[in-house]
Amino acid sequence: MLKKIFLIGGFVSLLGFIGLWIGQKILIKFLEEKAQTKIFQTSLSQMENWFIRNQTETGDFHYELNTTTGQTSSNYNIVRQAGVLYSLAQAYKYHPSSQLKKTIEKEINFFKEYWVVKADQPGIAMIVYQGKQKNNTEALLLLGLAELIESDPNLKSQYWEMAQQLANFLVTTQKDKGGFWYEGNSSSPESDYNNGETFYALVKFYRLDPDPKYLTSINKAANYFLKKYPPTNFNSSFFSWGMAGFANLYQVDHQEIYWQYLKDSTENFRTSSIGKNIINKNDSHLRGGWGVFLEGTAFTAWVAKDKDHQYHDQLAAYIKNSLDNLLSLQIDGPRGKFTSDFENIKGGLCNDSLCQSQRIDITHHNLSALILYLSLVK
Structure with missing residues (x-):
């Protein structure tokens, strides 16, 4: 009898030890995740401040900075200025x-x-900068306005008409097959970037304004893109914007083909050379521009939350570790390998591991990737 009591007591003690060990593991993981989140939020705030410091008097941003001198270059890109607004x-x-x-x-x-509304098309607006028109400028502006409208209902009355005019314009740029012409007029060719950005912008706005004309354009584009950009061929220009578009379209229309496309495309990215290098802490050729691919991956992870919990957890860990790696390029950041005495340089990301320059698109894409991880994925 005493032996039996002793055995039971030993078993109970063992269970207590195992429970304590598991509890400690859970606590350690919780504290590690909390510390990691704090690092990401600090980096995020530093990136925001980098943009605030580098905004010009006219409202756009210094496009490229020399990290050695702190001076701005003469290079410029109006599309990437619109990308900053979105981020x-x-x-x-x-x-x-x-x-x-x-x-x-x-x-x-x-x-x-640079806002142009033609007299014969009052419900349509476009951006013409220095006599040129690039339609993904309108797409990125629409995405930015849509984010603002979602963030604060009081801003809807202020920006709704602008957003609607941009969406109406983008519909008119669709070609017969389903893609979108890029610049100038309808005879101009498609652009993989613009196809993805316009597709995402229209889906995003359709979720705010379910006008059938937007859905008609969206479905036409979706059917075309499923064939034009097969998941077996990683297209670095279309990937992130395409994943954003299809992930948002899946929220509207739960077609299994959209989910499978998201998953297959994302896996093809992760097994690509960039997908492997972005997570490699020993990569001596790390590029800040790779952050854009984490945006697309984050949208797939967002859908995976409901579709495949195990896959979601895999993507979440992948995004977190990749971001942690990319943030080594943030000057004076909590994970940064580089420092600077120039205030306008601090907080932005280097273009690459040589850290000779910074560019607005590099930092705004990593800013977006951080936000998507913290708000949609984590």
């Missing part, structure tokens, strides 16, 4: 601040200077 609007939705709002409003006013 900052995401940041504002994630954690609103009066300073961010002021910065965003100032950039919107910059674009109003």
